Amino acid sequence: MRETPSTKLPFFSELPAFFSRLESQNRIRTLDPPSGLDFCSNDYLGLSSHPKLIESLKQGIDLYGAGSGASRLVRGHRTVFEELEVLFSDWVQAEDSLFFANGYAANLGSISCIADPSYILFCDRKNHASLMDGVRLSGGKKVYYKHSDLNDLEQLLQKYSGSKNKMIVTETVFSMDGDKTDLAGLLYLKEKYGALLYLDEAHAIGLFGKDGAGISLEENISEPSNIDFRMSTLGKALGLEGALISTSKDARKYLLHSARTFVFSTAPMPAIAYAGITSVHMVKGMEAERRRLQENSDFFRSSLQSFGKDTGNSSSQIVPILLESEANALELSSKLNSHGFQAKAIRPPTVDISRIRVSLNSKITKEELEKFIQVVREN
Numbered sequence: 001m002r003e004t005p006s007t008k009l010p011f012f013s014e015l016p017a018f019f020s021r022l023e024s025q026n027r028i029r030t031l032d033p034p035s036g037l038d039f040c041s042n043d044y045l046g047l048s049s050h051p052k053l054i055e056s057l058k059q060g061i062d063l064y065g066a067g068s069g070a071s072r073l074v075r076g077h078r079t080v081f082e083e084l085e086v087l088f089s090d091w092v093q094a095e096d097s098l099f100f101a102n103g104y105a106a107n108l109g110s111i112s113c114i115a116d117p118s119y120i121l122f123c124d125r126k127n128h129a130s131l132m133d134g135v136r137l138s139g140g141k142k143v144y145y146k147h148s149d150l151n152d153l154e155q156l157l158q159k160y161s162g163s164k165n166k167m168i169v170t171e172t173v174f175s176m177d178g179d180k181t182d183l184a185g186l187l188y189l190k191e192k193y194g195a196l197l198y199l200d201e202a203h204a205i206g207l208f209g210k211d212g213a214g215i216s217l218e219e220n221i222s223e224p225s226n227i228d229f230r231m232s233t234l235g236k237a238l239g240l241e242g243a244l245i246s247t248s249k250d251a252r253k254y255l256l257h258s259a260r261t262f263v264f265s266t267a268p269m270p271a272i273a274y275a276g277i278t279s280v281h282m283v284k285g286m287e288a289e290r291r292r293l294q295e296n297s298d299f300f301r302s303s304l305q306s307f308g309k310d311t312g313n314s315s316s317q318i319v320p321i322l323l324e325s326e327a328n329a330l331e332l333s334s335k336l337n338s339h340g341f342q343a344k345a346i347r348p349p350t351v352d353i354s355r356i357r358v359s360l361n362s363k364i365t366k367e368e369l370e371k372f373i374q375v376v377r378e379n
Protein backbone atom coordinates (compact mmCIF):
# COMPACT_ATOMS: atom_id res chain seq x y z
CA MET A 1 0.00 0.00 0.00
CA ARG A 2 1.38 3.38 -0.92
CA GLU A 3 2.34 5.90 1.69
CA THR A 4 -0.65 7.22 3.66
CA PRO A 5 -0.64 10.58 5.35
CA SER A 6 -0.74 9.44 8.97
CA THR A 7 -3.73 10.07 11.17
CA LYS A 8 -2.06 11.53 14.25
CA LEU A 9 -2.62 9.61 17.45
CA PRO A 10 -4.64 11.85 19.73
CA PHE A 11 -4.19 11.90 23.49
CA PHE A 12 -5.78 8.89 25.16
CA SER A 13 -8.64 10.92 26.58
CA GLU A 14 -9.54 11.92 23.03
CA LEU A 15 -9.55 8.41 21.62
CA PRO A 16 -13.32 7.74 22.01
CA ALA A 17 -14.10 10.89 20.00
CA PHE A 18 -11.44 9.93 17.48
CA PHE A 19 -12.98 6.47 17.02
CA SER A 20 -16.49 7.79 16.66
CA ARG A 21 -15.26 10.16 13.95
CA LEU A 22 -13.68 7.20 12.13
CA GLU A 23 -16.87 5.22 12.62
CA SER A 24 -18.99 7.97 11.07
CA GLN A 25 -16.68 7.85 8.04
CA ASN A 26 -16.97 4.06 7.84
CA ARG A 27 -13.29 3.74 8.67
CA ILE A 28 -13.25 1.42 11.65
CA ARG A 29 -11.63 -1.75 10.40
CA THR A 30 -12.69 -5.23 11.32
CA LEU A 31 -10.02 -7.85 10.82
CA ASP A 32 -11.97 -10.49 8.96
CA PRO A 33 -10.43 -13.90 8.39
CA PRO A 34 -10.19 -14.88 4.72
CA SER A 35 -13.64 -15.64 3.34
CA GLY A 36 -14.98 -16.16 -0.15
CA LEU A 37 -12.84 -16.40 -3.24
CA ASP A 38 -9.55 -14.55 -2.98
CA PHE A 39 -9.54 -11.48 -5.26
CA CYS A 40 -7.47 -9.34 -2.91
CA SER A 41 -4.39 -11.07 -1.54
CA ASN A 42 -0.87 -10.90 -2.97
CA ASP A 43 -0.56 -14.69 -3.07
CA TYR A 44 -0.32 -14.36 -6.85
CA LEU A 45 0.78 -17.93 -7.61
CA GLY A 46 -1.23 -19.55 -4.83
CA LEU A 47 1.97 -20.83 -3.23
CA SER A 48 1.05 -20.04 0.38
CA SER A 49 -1.23 -23.09 0.38
CA HIS A 50 0.84 -25.32 -1.91
CA PRO A 51 1.47 -28.72 -0.25
CA LYS A 52 5.09 -28.82 -1.44
CA LEU A 53 5.91 -25.45 0.10
CA ILE A 54 4.09 -26.29 3.33
CA GLU A 55 6.01 -29.58 3.56
CA SER A 56 9.29 -27.75 2.97
CA LEU A 57 8.54 -25.32 5.79
CA LYS A 58 7.82 -28.24 8.13
CA GLN A 59 11.07 -29.91 7.10
CA GLY A 60 12.86 -26.65 7.77
CA ILE A 61 11.50 -26.59 11.31
CA ASP A 62 12.58 -30.20 11.84
CA LEU A 63 16.07 -29.32 10.63
CA TYR A 64 16.61 -25.97 12.29
CA GLY A 65 14.11 -25.71 15.13
CA ALA A 66 11.80 -22.75 15.63
CA GLY A 67 13.37 -19.32 16.22
CA SER A 68 16.88 -18.28 15.24
CA GLY A 69 17.56 -16.94 18.73
CA ALA A 70 19.43 -13.75 17.90
CA SER A 71 20.49 -11.29 15.24
CA ARG A 72 22.55 -12.90 12.50
CA LEU A 73 25.50 -10.84 13.71
CA VAL A 74 25.28 -12.49 17.14
CA ARG A 75 24.19 -16.16 17.05
CA GLY A 76 21.23 -16.08 14.66
CA HIS A 77 23.15 -16.89 11.49
CA ARG A 78 22.70 -20.29 9.76
CA THR A 79 24.24 -21.34 6.46
CA VAL A 80 20.75 -21.78 5.01
CA PHE A 81 20.36 -17.98 4.94
CA GLU A 82 23.44 -17.74 2.74
CA GLU A 83 22.27 -20.62 0.58
CA LEU A 84 19.06 -18.72 -0.13
CA GLU A 85 21.02 -15.51 -0.82
CA VAL A 86 23.30 -17.27 -3.32
CA LEU A 87 20.41 -18.97 -5.12
CA PHE A 88 18.41 -15.76 -5.20
CA SER A 89 21.30 -13.70 -6.56
CA ASP A 90 21.80 -16.22 -9.33
CA TRP A 91 18.08 -16.05 -10.20
CA VAL A 92 17.86 -12.24 -10.36
CA GLN A 93 21.39 -11.92 -11.83
CA ALA A 94 22.86 -9.83 -9.05
CA GLU A 95 26.30 -10.17 -7.49
CA ASP A 96 24.88 -10.77 -4.04
CA SER A 97 21.79 -10.49 -1.83
CA LEU A 98 20.96 -10.00 1.84
CA PHE A 99 17.93 -11.60 3.51
CA PHE A 100 15.69 -9.49 5.76
CA ALA A 101 12.64 -10.39 7.87
CA ASN A 102 10.20 -8.73 5.45
CA GLY A 103 9.98 -6.18 2.67
CA TYR A 104 9.15 -3.32 4.99
CA ALA A 105 12.27 -3.92 7.08
CA ALA A 106 14.37 -4.39 3.95
CA ASN A 107 13.28 -1.06 2.41
CA LEU A 108 13.38 0.88 5.65
CA GLY A 109 16.73 -0.46 6.82
CA SER A 110 18.47 -0.28 3.46
CA ILE A 111 17.41 3.13 2.16
CA SER A 112 17.97 4.76 5.52
CA CYS A 113 21.59 3.63 5.60
CA ILE A 114 22.41 3.96 1.89
CA ALA A 115 21.44 7.63 1.84
CA ASP A 116 22.42 10.34 4.30
CA PRO A 117 21.68 14.09 4.52
CA SER A 118 23.97 14.75 1.55
CA TYR A 119 21.61 12.79 -0.75
CA ILE A 120 18.79 13.93 -3.02
CA LEU A 121 16.23 11.12 -3.23
CA PHE A 122 13.99 11.19 -6.31
CA CYS A 123 10.80 9.35 -5.40
CA ASP A 124 7.82 8.35 -7.51
CA ARG A 125 4.74 10.07 -6.08
CA LYS A 126 3.02 6.69 -5.58
CA ASN A 127 5.84 4.89 -3.79
CA HIS A 128 5.02 2.45 -0.99
CA ALA A 129 5.15 3.65 2.62
CA SER A 130 8.18 1.46 3.44
CA LEU A 131 10.24 3.19 0.75
CA MET A 132 9.21 6.64 1.92
CA ASP A 133 9.87 5.84 5.57
CA GLY A 134 13.38 4.75 4.61
CA VAL A 135 13.84 7.99 2.69
CA ARG A 136 12.70 10.08 5.65
CA LEU A 137 14.87 8.22 8.11
CA SER A 138 17.95 8.72 5.92
CA GLY A 139 17.77 12.49 6.44
CA GLY A 140 18.29 13.01 2.71
CA LYS A 141 16.28 15.52 0.70
CA LYS A 142 13.06 13.97 -0.63
CA VAL A 143 12.00 15.12 -4.10
CA TYR A 144 8.80 13.67 -5.57
CA TYR A 145 8.39 13.24 -9.32
CA LYS A 146 4.96 12.84 -10.90
CA HIS A 147 3.90 9.21 -10.99
CA SER A 148 5.87 7.33 -13.68
CA ASP A 149 6.60 10.63 -15.47
CA LEU A 150 10.21 10.39 -16.59
CA ASN A 151 10.13 13.85 -18.20
CA ASP A 152 9.33 15.30 -14.82
CA LEU A 153 12.05 13.14 -13.25
CA GLU A 154 14.59 14.35 -15.80
CA GLN A 155 13.75 18.00 -15.12
CA LEU A 156 14.31 17.41 -11.43
CA LEU A 157 17.57 15.55 -12.06
CA GLN A 158 18.71 18.53 -14.11
CA LYS A 159 17.70 20.92 -11.36
CA TYR A 160 19.82 19.02 -8.85
CA SER A 161 22.62 18.04 -11.24
CA GLY A 162 25.13 19.89 -9.05
CA SER A 163 24.49 17.47 -6.18
CA LYS A 164 26.97 14.64 -5.94
CA ASN A 165 24.78 12.04 -4.26
CA LYS A 166 21.50 11.12 -5.90
CA MET A 167 19.25 8.08 -5.82
CA ILE A 168 16.06 7.29 -7.75
CA VAL A 169 13.60 5.22 -5.71
CA THR A 170 10.61 3.48 -7.29
CA GLU A 171 8.44 0.40 -7.43
CA THR A 172 8.50 -1.61 -10.66
CA VAL A 173 4.85 -2.76 -10.52
CA PHE A 174 2.81 -0.31 -8.48
CA SER A 175 0.87 -1.93 -5.69
CA MET A 176 -2.38 0.04 -5.94
CA ASP A 177 -2.53 0.76 -9.68
CA GLY A 178 -0.90 -2.30 -11.22
CA ASP A 179 1.01 -0.23 -13.77
CA LYS A 180 4.68 -0.76 -14.56
CA THR A 181 7.53 1.70 -14.45
CA ASP A 182 9.61 2.37 -17.58
CA LEU A 183 12.77 0.65 -16.39
CA ALA A 184 14.77 1.14 -19.59
CA GLY A 185 14.04 4.87 -19.30
CA LEU A 186 15.10 4.92 -15.64
CA LEU A 187 18.37 3.16 -16.44
CA TYR A 188 19.09 5.75 -19.13
CA LEU A 189 18.45 8.65 -16.72
CA LYS A 190 20.42 7.01 -13.94
CA GLU A 191 23.49 6.77 -16.20
CA LYS A 192 23.04 10.24 -17.66
CA TYR A 193 22.79 11.97 -14.29
CA GLY A 194 25.04 9.68 -12.24
CA ALA A 195 22.32 8.58 -9.81
CA LEU A 196 21.89 5.31 -7.94
CA LEU A 197 18.75 3.31 -8.69
CA TYR A 198 16.70 1.55 -5.99
CA LEU A 199 13.87 -0.68 -7.25
CA ASP A 200 11.08 -2.33 -5.30
CA GLU A 201 10.07 -5.52 -7.13
CA ALA A 202 7.53 -6.59 -4.47
CA HIS A 203 4.66 -7.08 -6.95
CA ALA A 204 6.81 -8.20 -9.88
CA ILE A 205 9.03 -10.92 -8.43
CA GLY A 206 7.80 -14.35 -9.50
CA LEU A 207 5.61 -12.90 -12.22
CA PHE A 208 7.61 -10.96 -14.81
CA GLY A 209 10.98 -11.26 -16.51
CA LYS A 210 13.06 -14.34 -17.32
CA ASP A 211 11.95 -17.26 -15.12
CA GLY A 212 9.84 -14.80 -13.12
CA ALA A 213 12.92 -13.01 -11.75
CA GLY A 214 11.31 -9.55 -11.98
CA ILE A 215 10.97 -6.55 -14.27
CA SER A 216 14.78 -6.17 -14.07
CA LEU A 217 15.02 -9.39 -16.09
CA GLU A 218 12.66 -8.28 -18.87
CA GLU A 219 14.07 -8.76 -22.35
CA ASN A 220 14.76 -5.07 -23.02
CA ILE A 221 16.96 -4.70 -19.91
CA SER A 222 20.48 -5.58 -21.00
CA GLU A 223 22.41 -5.46 -17.74
CA PRO A 224 20.38 -6.05 -14.55
CA SER A 225 23.51 -5.74 -12.44
CA ASN A 226 23.53 -2.01 -13.37
CA ILE A 227 20.58 -1.66 -11.01
CA ASP A 228 22.19 -0.73 -7.73
CA PHE A 229 19.57 -2.09 -5.33
CA ARG A 230 16.56 -4.33 -5.84
CA MET A 231 14.14 -5.35 -3.11
CA SER A 232 12.17 -8.57 -3.68
CA THR A 233 9.78 -9.83 -1.05
CA LEU A 234 9.00 -13.50 -0.41
CA GLY A 235 5.65 -12.44 1.09
CA LYS A 236 3.71 -12.16 -2.13
CA ALA A 237 4.12 -14.45 -5.18
CA LEU A 238 6.64 -16.59 -3.31
CA GLY A 239 4.04 -17.52 -0.70
CA LEU A 240 6.13 -16.99 2.45
CA GLU A 241 7.56 -13.95 4.23
CA GLY A 242 10.98 -12.31 4.24
CA ALA A 243 12.71 -10.22 1.59
CA LEU A 244 16.02 -9.86 -0.19
CA ILE A 245 18.02 -6.84 -1.21
CA SER A 246 20.04 -7.75 -4.30
CA THR A 247 23.08 -5.61 -4.95
CA SER A 248 26.90 -5.69 -5.31
CA LYS A 249 29.09 -7.74 -2.96
CA ASP A 250 30.47 -4.62 -1.31
CA ALA A 251 27.07 -3.02 -0.85
CA ARG A 252 25.72 -6.24 0.71
CA LYS A 253 28.60 -6.21 3.15
CA TYR A 254 27.82 -2.60 3.99
CA LEU A 255 24.11 -3.35 4.56
CA LEU A 256 24.97 -6.36 6.74
CA HIS A 257 26.88 -4.07 9.08
CA SER A 258 24.75 -0.94 8.80
CA ALA A 259 21.06 -1.64 8.06
CA ARG A 260 19.54 -1.23 11.49
CA THR A 261 16.51 -3.44 10.75
CA PHE A 262 19.01 -6.22 9.98
CA VAL A 263 21.61 -5.61 12.68
CA PHE A 264 19.29 -4.92 15.61
CA SER A 265 16.65 -7.56 14.96
CA THR A 266 16.36 -11.29 15.57
CA ALA A 267 17.10 -13.19 12.37
CA PRO A 268 14.02 -14.74 10.72
CA MET A 269 13.22 -18.40 11.37
CA PRO A 270 15.81 -20.43 9.42
CA ALA A 271 12.92 -22.62 8.21
CA ILE A 272 11.66 -19.62 6.23
CA ALA A 273 14.96 -19.45 4.34
CA TYR A 274 14.86 -23.22 3.83
CA ALA A 275 11.34 -22.98 2.37
CA GLY A 276 12.43 -19.85 0.45
CA ILE A 277 14.88 -22.02 -1.48
CA THR A 278 12.05 -24.42 -2.36
CA SER A 279 9.84 -21.52 -3.35
CA VAL A 280 12.45 -20.02 -5.72
CA HIS A 281 12.89 -23.41 -7.44
CA MET A 282 9.12 -23.81 -7.76
CA VAL A 283 8.52 -20.29 -9.06
CA LYS A 284 11.20 -20.61 -11.74
CA GLY A 285 9.22 -23.48 -13.24
CA MET A 286 5.80 -21.80 -13.11
CA GLU A 287 5.86 -20.31 -16.60
CA ALA A 288 2.43 -21.75 -17.48
CA GLU A 289 0.87 -20.20 -14.35
CA ARG A 290 2.51 -16.85 -15.12
CA ARG A 291 1.20 -16.89 -18.67
CA ARG A 292 -2.31 -17.86 -17.61
CA LEU A 293 -2.37 -15.17 -14.95
CA GLN A 294 -1.38 -12.48 -17.44
CA GLU A 295 -3.93 -13.75 -19.99
CA ASN A 296 -6.63 -13.75 -17.33
CA SER A 297 -5.61 -10.24 -16.25
CA ASP A 298 -5.86 -9.00 -19.86
CA PHE A 299 -9.27 -10.64 -20.21
CA PHE A 300 -10.45 -9.21 -16.88
CA ARG A 301 -9.35 -5.67 -17.75
CA SER A 302 -10.79 -5.64 -21.25
CA SER A 303 -14.11 -7.12 -20.04
CA LEU A 304 -14.45 -4.39 -17.40
CA GLN A 305 -13.51 -1.71 -19.90
CA SER A 306 -16.06 -3.04 -22.41
CA PHE A 307 -18.87 -1.77 -20.17
CA GLY A 308 -17.21 1.47 -19.20
CA LYS A 309 -15.22 0.64 -16.08
CA ASP A 310 -11.98 2.54 -15.59
CA THR A 311 -8.98 0.33 -14.76
CA GLY A 312 -6.40 3.11 -14.93
CA ASN A 313 -3.07 2.17 -16.50
CA SER A 314 -2.96 -1.34 -15.08
CA SER A 315 -0.94 -3.83 -17.10
CA SER A 316 -0.39 -6.53 -14.49
CA GLN A 317 -2.28 -8.89 -12.18
CA ILE A 318 -3.28 -5.87 -10.04
CA VAL A 319 -6.38 -4.30 -11.57
CA PRO A 320 -8.01 -1.34 -9.84
CA ILE A 321 -11.67 -0.68 -10.58
CA LEU A 322 -11.72 3.10 -10.17
CA LEU A 323 -14.96 4.49 -8.75
CA GLU A 324 -16.51 7.86 -8.27
CA SER A 325 -16.84 7.86 -4.52
CA GLU A 326 -15.88 6.07 -1.34
CA ALA A 327 -19.53 5.05 -0.95
CA ASN A 328 -19.48 3.40 -4.39
CA ALA A 329 -16.33 1.48 -3.49
CA LEU A 330 -17.80 0.27 -0.18
CA GLU A 331 -21.06 -0.69 -1.84
CA LEU A 332 -19.39 -2.69 -4.61
CA SER A 333 -17.08 -4.41 -2.15
CA SER A 334 -20.01 -5.56 -0.02
CA LYS A 335 -21.99 -6.66 -3.12
CA LEU A 336 -19.01 -8.74 -4.25
CA ASN A 337 -18.72 -10.13 -0.78
CA SER A 338 -22.34 -11.23 -0.76
CA HIS A 339 -21.66 -13.11 -4.02
CA GLY A 340 -18.77 -14.98 -2.44
CA PHE A 341 -15.84 -12.82 -3.57
CA GLN A 342 -13.37 -11.13 -1.24
CA ALA A 343 -12.30 -7.84 -2.84
CA LYS A 344 -11.56 -4.76 -0.79
CA ALA A 345 -12.43 -1.09 -1.14
CA ILE A 346 -9.32 1.11 -0.91
CA ARG A 347 -10.02 4.79 -0.35
CA PRO A 348 -8.29 8.14 0.10
CA PRO A 349 -5.96 8.97 1.69
CA THR A 350 -4.36 5.57 0.98
CA VAL A 351 -5.01 6.19 -2.73
CA ASP A 352 -6.00 9.27 -4.70
CA ILE A 353 -9.15 7.71 -6.23
CA SER A 354 -11.47 5.26 -4.44
CA ARG A 355 -11.37 1.80 -5.92
CA ILE A 356 -11.73 -1.89 -5.58
CA ARG A 357 -8.14 -3.09 -5.78
CA VAL A 358 -8.48 -6.45 -7.48
CA SER A 359 -5.41 -8.64 -7.35
CA LEU A 360 -5.73 -11.79 -9.40
CA ASN A 361 -3.97 -15.05 -8.72
CA SER A 362 -3.24 -18.01 -10.93
CA LYS A 363 -5.75 -20.25 -9.14
CA ILE A 364 -8.77 -18.18 -10.23
CA THR A 365 -10.56 -19.83 -13.16
CA LYS A 366 -12.04 -18.10 -16.20
CA GLU A 367 -15.55 -19.03 -14.99
CA GLU A 368 -14.89 -17.39 -11.62
CA LEU A 369 -13.60 -14.29 -13.39
CA GLU A 370 -16.72 -14.15 -15.52
CA LYS A 371 -18.98 -14.39 -12.46
CA PHE A 372 -17.05 -11.60 -10.75
CA ILE A 373 -17.31 -9.42 -13.87
CA GLN A 374 -21.05 -10.08 -14.01
CA VAL A 375 -21.50 -8.80 -10.42
CA VAL A 376 -19.58 -5.61 -11.29
CA ARG A 377 -21.62 -5.15 -14.46
CA GLU A 378 -24.92 -5.50 -12.60
CA ASN A 379 -23.93 -3.19 -9.77
Ligand SMILES: Cc1ncc(COP(=O)(O)O)c(C=O)c1O
Pocket residue numbers: 001102103104105107128130171175200202203233234235241242243
Ligand atom coordinates in the same frame (compact mmCIF):
# COMPACT_ATOMS: atom_id res chain seq x y z
C1 LIG B 1 5.52 -2.08 -2.97
C2 LIG B 1 5.71 -2.76 -1.66
N1 LIG B 1 6.92 -2.74 -1.08
C3 LIG B 1 7.14 -3.34 0.10
C4 LIG B 1 6.15 -4.01 0.75
C5 LIG B 1 6.44 -4.64 2.07
O1 LIG B 1 6.73 -5.99 1.86
P1 LIG B 1 6.41 -7.05 3.03
O2 LIG B 1 4.93 -7.30 2.95
O3 LIG B 1 7.26 -8.22 2.69
O4 LIG B 1 6.80 -6.40 4.30
C6 LIG B 1 4.87 -4.08 0.18
C7 LIG B 1 3.80 -4.83 0.87
O5 LIG B 1 2.72 -4.41 1.08
C8 LIG B 1 4.64 -3.44 -1.05
O6 LIG B 1 3.44 -3.44 -1.60
